[in-house]
Amino acid sequence: MANVEDKFDAIVVGAGPSGNAAAYTMAREGLNVLQIERGEYAGSKNVQGAILYADALEKIIPEFRDEAPLERHVIEQRMWTMDDTSHTGMHYRSSDFNEAKPNRYTILRAQFDKWFSSKVKEAGALVLCETTVTELVKDLTGTVIGVRTDRQGNPIYADVVVLAEGVNGLVGQRSGLREEVAADSVALAVKEMHFLPRETIEARFNLKGNEGVVIEAMGTITKGMTGTGFLYTNEESISVGIGCIVSDFAQSQVSPSELLEAFKAHPSIAPLIEGAEVKEYAAHLIPEGGYKAIPQLTGEGWIVVGDAGQFVNAVHREGSNLAMTTGRLAAETVVRLHRLGEEMSARNLKDYETRLEASFVMKDLKKYKGIPALLHRNKGTFFGAYPRLISQAMQTWFRVDGVDKKSKEQAILRNFRQTRTLRGLIGDAWSVARAWR
Amino acid sequence: MTDVATAPKVEEKLFQNRYLVDAGKPHIKVRAHEVPSAGLLSMTKLCPAGCYALTESGQVEVAADGCLECGTCRIMTKTTGEIEWNYPRGGFGVLYKFG
Ligand SMILES: Cc1cc2nc3c(=O)[nH]c(=O)nc-3n(C[C@H](O)[C@H](O)[C@H](O)COP(=O)(O)OP(=O)(O)OC[C@H]3O[C@@H](n4cnc5c(N)ncnc54)[C@H](O)[C@@H]3O)c2cc1C
Ligand code: SF4
Numbered sequence: 015m016a017n018v019e020d021k022f023d024a025i026v027v028g029a030g031p032s033g034n035a036a037a038y039t040m041a042r043e044g045l046n047v048l049q050i051e052r053g054e055y056a057g058s059k060n061v062q063g064a065i066l067y068a069d070a071l072e073k074i075i076p077e078f079r080d081e082a083p084l085e086r087h088v089i090e091q092r093m094w095t096m097d098d099t100s101h102t103g104m105h106y107r108s109s110d111f112n113e114a115k116p117n118r119y120t121i122l123r124a125q126f127d128k129w130f131s132s133k134v135k136e137a138g139a140l141v142l143c144e145t146t147v148t149e150l151v152k153d154l155t156g157t158v159i160g161v162r163t164d165r166q167g168n169p170i171y172a173d174v175v176v177l178a179e180g181v182n183g184l185v186g187q188r189s190g191l192r193e194e195v196a197a198d199s200v201a202l203a204v205k206e207m208h209f210l211p212r213e214t215i216e217a218r219f220n221l222k223g224n225e226g227v228v229i230e231a232m233g234t235i236t237k238g239m240t241g242t243g244f245l246y247t248n249e250e251s252i253s254v255g256i257g258c259i260v261s262d263f264a265q266s267q268v269s270p271s272e273l274l275e276a277f278k279a280h281p282s283i284a285p286l287i288e289g290a291e292v293k294e295y296a297a298h299l300i301p302e303g304g305y306k307a308i309p310q311l312t313g314e315g316w317i318v319v320g321d322a323g324q325f326v327n328a329v330h331r332e333g334s335n336l337a338m339t340t341g342r343l344a345a346e347t348v349v350r351l352h353r354l355g356e357e358m359s360a361r362n363l364k365d366y367e368t369r370l371e372a373s374f375v376m377k378d379l380k381k382y383k384g385i386p387a388l389l390h391r392n393k394g395t396f397f398g399a400y401p402r403l404i405s406q407a408m409q410t411w412f413r414v415d416g417v418d419k420k421s422k423e424q425a426i427l428r429n430f431r432q433t434r435t436l437r438g439l440i441g442d443a444w445s446v447a448r449a450w451r
Numbered sequence: 452m453t454d455v456a457t458a459p460k461v462e463e464k465l466f467q468n469r470y471l472v473d474a475g476k477p478h479i480k481v482r483a484h485e486v487p488s489a490g491l492l493s494m495t496k497l498c499p500a501g502c503y504a505l506t507e508s509g510q511v512e513v514a515a516d517g518c519l520e521c522g523t524c525r526i527m528t529k530t531t532g533e534i535e536w537n538y539p540r541g542g543f544g545v546l547y548k549f550g
Contacts, residue, residue, distance in 0.1 A: 052541045054471070059520065061550045123550030144542030164540055182522040184538065194529045202523050204499045206464070207549045251549070260523055263497050264490065270499040271461045294549050295464035297499035297519040299526075 022048045024348055025161055025172040026139075027147045027185055029056035031334045032320025033178030034130040035074050035341030041139035043349045048170065049139050050163060052146040057127025060180075061205060061298035062334060063244050063253060065228060066121045070335035074342055075133060079115065083125045085248035086226025087116035090219075094282070096233035096243075097405040101282040112225065120226050120246045120253070122207075150175060150189040150316070157359075158315035161185070174348055174358035175316045178341060181299045183322035191316065192309035197264060198390060199303025201241060201328075203257025204270045206278075208290035212250050218286055219247055230331060233401030235277050237268055240393045243277045244331075245286060252287055254278060257300060262393065270297065302328040305383035311370075312363040319344045325375060329382050336375050343369040384449035395442060399433050461501035465517040472516050473543040479515040479524065480535045487511040490527040491534070498524060519545055 026037040029051035037049040053059040065088065071078050090107035111117065135141050151160040151169040160171035177186050181200065186192050219227045231243040241258030256270075256277045263270065277283060301307065301324040308325075311318045319325075320337035327336060347366040348358065356362050370376045389396060407426045417425075430439060479502070481491070491511050494503040500517045503524070513524075513534075525536035538544070 052538055054542050054546055057550060058546045059544070061547065064550070124547045125549070127550075146538050146541040182520075182525070182538075195526055197526050197529075200526065202497075202499065202521060260497075260526055263523075264493050264527060267493060267496050269496050271464065271501070275459070292464070292467060294467055294547065295519075296468075296547055296550065297521040297523075299522050 020168065020171055022046050022170070022172040023352060024048075024174050024176060025050065025170060026176045026178055027161065028178035028180055028320075028322075029053070029131050029134070029141065029143075030060050030127060030178060030180055030320060030337060031130065032322075032325075032337035032341040033176070034127065034134050035070075035338040036176045036178055036319055036345040037134045037139045037141075038074060038130070038137050039342050039345035040349055041134060041137035043345075044138075045349060045352055047139035048172065049134060049141045050145050050147050050161070051131075051141065051143045053143060055128050055143055056131030056141070057124040060123045060127055061203075061296045062121075062123045063205070063246055063255065063331070064121050064123050064126075064334070065246065065331065066119045066126065067332060067335040068115065068117050068119065070338040070342075072115075074338060082129050083121065084224075085120040085122065086221075086224050087111065088118040088120065088228050089221075089225045090227040092227065092229040094229060094231040094233070095401045095404050096231050096235050096280065096282065097402045098234055099281060100405045100408070101231065101233075102404050102408050118228075120228065120248050122248065122251075147179070147185050150185060150191075152189075156314060158189075158313070173315070173352070174363075176341075176344055176348070177316060177318045177322050178320050178337075179322050181301050181321040183318075186309075186316075186318060186322060191313060191318070195299070195301060196303065196307070197261040198259060199301065199307045199324075199386060200260050201257040201300045201302045202260050202263060202270055202297065203255050203300055204274045204295070204297045205253060205255030206274065206292050206296075207294040208252045208254060208287045209250060209293055210252065210287075210290045214289075215247055215250070215252065221247070224249070231277075232397060234398060235273075235280060236397050237266060237273065238394055238398045239263065239266055239268070240389045240397060242331075243283075245283060251293075252290065254283070254287060259302065259390070260299070271295075300328070300333065301326050302386060304328065304386045305376075305379040306386070308379070312366055313360045315358050317344045317348070317363050317366055325379070327378050327382065329385055330378070332378075339373060339375055340370065343373065343375075381451070382449070388445055388449045392442065392445075395434065395438075403430055403433055461499075462517070465500055468517075468519075469546040469548060470516065471543050471546060473540050476540065477513075477515045478537045478539040478544065479513050479518060481511055481513050482533050482535065484510060484533060488528065488531045488533060490531060494524045494527060497527065
């Protein structure tokens, strides 16, 4: 590669939120950084719901609100439990979210990543797009000293390689740094972009200006599989998607695109997107194995950030903020070693793991380490039986039909206990409480 | 529930997307086989882009032009190694406008 000098302080593989956070942080501190991205531009391969959590980005680019392409700030969160004809909702809307520096925004990743990448370039990193990293280059002792790409030319060398390659982390896998992702710890999500005039969106969701609503849904919409659906309002579009664990898809043989069609046709969803023009259909994996699925994160000359390290909090639908935070913490580790003139050895890079332990990233992932297995074991109950029971209970309660309230209460309890024994009910509550601790 | 007759087919959905196809260089290949494993066979249902199909003689074939690069098929066949999966050459493949 003629125009690329042959030795960098750091090479970053990938230009998603984790890679951009890492490259930006290192370049801003004066390191000589090369970032390589396989897409035509940063973002052209990337898919997210997408909710951006401001805090993680603020710690990297405090003034991002003035420049980043943001869609709407979220003032209302709806959590829905759905059966085939209904939803039972818990809605939280607060004008407090109309603050000067809002906490959550909807974004479109292709556009957001492109902006973030422009900041990386401004900070002084060299960003090479349309280039796929094919393998890591190691010296005789096994230390990673650079990468090879699908462009002709010699390997490119660096003191450290930051692997920010996302959930399909082929470079790390094929170099033996970590295993292929397991089908039961990754979700496949499909998503569509539905365009509507902004006035229509504002009327349908009762919004003013750039206010936004997000809906997270679970229930019979995933046909007994572990998964969730979502609907997020953007400025002039609505993102609608649904995702389930890959091994559940394999077991059920449900087609993901048909699952999305059924979700869109649900009587609670259809009116919200009626008349929209669909402009894109996307699919992407989400690592959902949690704490127990985290692979080795550092080694001789390499360090892993973002989805490649399984940093997703599936319970709270957080991923991009963990990606940015892990990218930043890895970069801070590298910057410090660089300043001290220390080697990028496995031993020295372990400092990254210490920083992770002290941050919300590891604390949250540890807190929920029992959740993936719990959901896996009880998917029929949590994604089928309970949503139906809740809907039936609501309907019994709200329908006025001459039956007295006491009998209604008894009917509801009976219904629960017929579906799930008392022991089952208590057991479920107990295991949720334990996994939640 | 969806009316199957009016629901758009996957091909129609893919029609909305932008792709830059690396002609003659498919990034996913199915290795020659007599009988597909359950995992490979299931890709005829599970691929979100409908890239996999069953031939009359019972083998699974792939046409990856509409691939969304999700990686599901690679994970589903990781133990059997029936699929050779690579990223498209830099710059090629699906080009998301919104993501
Ligand atoms: C449908 C969906 C909804 C989601 N919703 C949310 C949400 O609302 N909020 C949230 O915070 N998170 C959400 N997430 C999770 C979030 O998107 C991820 O956690 C986040 O994108 C991870 O960032 P990353 O930089 O690690 O990986 P990615 O964003 O996947 O970036 C990896 C980059 O590396 C590039 N790359 C990979 N391999 C190579 C190679 N060999 N050579 C060169 N380049 C390479 C890729 O092209 C890509 O640009 C969602 C995910 C999905 C799929
Ligand atoms: S990567 Fe995803 S979209 Fe592409 S062929 Fe495999 S399953 Fe289908």
